[in-house]
Amino acid sequence: MQDGGQGLRSVRRKVYSATVAAALGGLLFGFDTSVINGAVNSIQKTFTLDAAVLGFTVAITLLGCAVGAWFAGQLADVWGRKAVMVLAAGLFVVSSIGSGLAVADWNLMAWRVIGGLAIGIASVIAPAYIGEIAPARLRGGLSSLQQLAITVGIFLALLSDASLARVAGAAGNALWWGLPAWRWMLLVGVIPAVVYGLLSLRIPESPQFLIRAGRKDEALDVIRTVTGAADPEKRLAEIQESIENERRSTYRDLRGPALGLAPILWIGIGMAAFQQLVGINAIFYYSTTLWQSVGFSQQDSFTTSVITASINVALTFVAIFFVDRVGRKRLLLAGSVGMFIGLVAAALAFAHAAGAGTSITLPAPWGATALVGANLFVICFAATWGPVMWVVLGEVFPNKMRGLALGVATAFNWIFNFLVTLLFPVMSAAVGLGFVYAGFAFFAALSFWFVKALLPEVSRLELEDKTKLDRR
Numbered sequence: 336m337q338d339g340g341q342g343l344r345s346v347r348r349k350v351y352s353a354t355v356a357a358a359l360g361g362l363l364f365g366f367d368t369s370v371i372n373g374a375v376n377s378i379q380k381t382f383t384l385d386a387a388v389l390g391f392t393v394a395i396t397l398l399g400c401a402v403g404a405w406f407a408g409q410l411a412d413v414w415g416r417k418a419v420m421v422l423a424a425g426l427f428v429v430s431s432i433g434s435g436l437a438v439a440d441w442n443l444m445a446w447r448v449i450g451g452l453a454i455g456i457a458s459v460i461a462p463a464y465i466g467e468i469a470p471a472r473l474r475g476g477l478s479s480l481q482q483l484a485i486t487v488g489i490f491l492a493l494l495s496d497a498s499l500a501r502v503a504g505a506a507g508n509a510l511w512w513g514l515p516a517w518r519w520m521l522l523v524g525v526i527p528a529v530v531y532g533l534l535s536l537r538i539p540e541s542p543q544f545l546i547r548a549g550r551k552d553e554a555l556d557v558i559r560t561v562t563g564a565a566d567p568e569k570r571l572a573e574i575q576e577s578i579e580n581e582r583r584s585t586y587r588d589l590r591g592p593a594l595g596l597a598p599i600l601w602i603g604i605g606m607a608a609f610q611q612l613v614g615i616n617a618i619f620y621y622s623t624t625l626w627q628s629v630g631f632s633q634q635d636s637f638t639t640s641v642i643t644a645s646i647n648v649a650l651t652f653v654a655i656f657f658v659d660r661v662g663r664k665r666l667l668l669a670g671s672v673g674m675f676i677g678l679v680a681a682a683l684a685f686a687h688a689a690g691a692g693t694s695i696t697l698p699a700p701w702g703a704t705a706l707v708g709a710n711l712f713v714i715c716f717a718a719t720w721g722p723v724m725w726v727v728l729g730e731v732f733p734n735k736m737r738g739l740a741l742g743v744a745t746a747f748n749w750i751f752n753f754l755v756t757l758l759f760p761v762m763s764a765a766v767g768l769g770f771v772y773a774g775f776a777f778f779a780a781l782s783f784w785f786v787k788a789l790l791p792e793v794s795r796l797e798l799e800d801k802t803k804l805d806r807r
Contacts, residue, residue: 349539349560350468356534357464358480360420360457363427363527365488367450368396370496370524374517381517382440395444397753399451400458401746407459408742415548416464416541419456424532426453428525435514435522451749459745462729467541468557483651483722488527490644496520546574600740602789603728607748609782610724613674614775615716616752617759618709643713650717663723664790670719671783677715678776680708686769720782724748731791 371378371393379389403423411419430450437443465480503509503516510516545554551571558570658666684705689696697705732740762771 353468353538354465354480356531356538357416357420357461357468358484359527359531359534360423360461361480361484362488362491363423363524363531364454364457365485365490366492366527367427367430367454367488367524369489369492370520371396371447372493372496374496374520377515377517378440378443381515382443384440388440391757392440392444392447394753394756396447396451396454397749397756399448400455401451401749401753403452403455404459404745404749405455405742407456407745408463408739410456411460411463412544412547412739415544416460416467417535417538419460420464420535421532423453423456423460424528424535426450426456427528427531431522431524431528434524435518435520455745455749458749459742462725463741464541466729467543468539480655483648483655486644486648486651486717486721490648491527493644495523499523542571543574546571597736597740599732599791600736600743602791603731603740603744604747605785605789606724606727607744608751609778609785610720611748611751611755612775612778613712613716613720613782614678614755614759614772614778615713615721616756617771617775618712647713647717647721650714651722653718654722658723658726663727664786666719666723667727667786667790668783670715670723671779671786673715674712674720675776675779675783677708677710677712678772678779681705681712682708682769682772682776684708685767685772688768727790 375389375393378384378392384392407419410422414422426449430446430453433446434443434450437446461484499510499516499519508516510519514522539557540553542554542557545551545557554574555568555571558574654666681704684697684701687698687701689698696702728741728744759771762774
């Protein structure tokens, strides 16, 4: 019994170590997308940019993310999951150095596109790898570590920006070696990228890829020592059976009877789209103005952002704790209801706003209503749709299409992220914040119907389970 207990602890230790290492890609994902926030004003002044060019400079990363996500699945199926993680880490390093030393806006844009490629790759490979390496009974919680890492990355980026600006006195002031603080904000991304790359070299390859590559002995060893299967040989046979007739995945494998695509792929695309269409990035985009409109000083806005990021991290633990106990669908449905209520409250509040742009004011009691509604939305998103969407994408696709399908779905997530980020200020000026938030509430309501009617529940099922394959 003691040896059995020690063996179980060893297996858990190995699967946790591999999962944490893979999830660090999410940390870089969150860090790199958020770290520019503290540098935006200094970048605008340094390169003399108007608002439109500055906005595109910030958003262009998301286009790189979409491209990286689109091709990540193909690369992972050919090179292996580990090799693609190392590639993402290398791109992160190059992008951080290039962005921090950029000599012109076009130069900064180019480096940010490269960083976007890395983010897109990491956003696909982490859930794919964790979904394949984790035992079914632990897969939901372990897969949620991807979103936890993203929220930690956002928190560390904001904390790093605030700390560097404080040391220098302002983001535009010179710090070490004569470089202004805003450049160090971008350069510091090299540190987590190097850590991610080194850890990626030490984790085992996924058994699904090893079997595809004909390395069955290595796959059996990973199944036995990392995934902790009760019957490793049987588990190997199950995986092998699910892919033994499979040629190398191509986009033909994604075809099906639903408008030319497999129905399960549309479900994945829908999940990825709804996570952005509910407006999470627009909420964060407008949070500073929101807090100022209800009485916060401009000086406190940075601190408030760090606090919000901390809450975002904390609430992700709710999903980690409940996703395997409650199930994916029930958490998502509850999240949709909570987000809808919060967004309706914000929409009603902003419908009473006076002023425009960054000069809006909300009379009592609508200022407090907007703040409560927006925070309720963030809380519900962070505890449900934020992490659980990535869990679902990592496990819902059959082996035959998982790499490509996950890449396509994640690419759509980044495309909708880009569209919401780019169009939010335009739509706010055109129709007003009340209608914009009402639109987000509409998509939150649609997300409830989508999950209830279409999403299969795959909690506690192995990835090769035939009932899931039948739902294609």
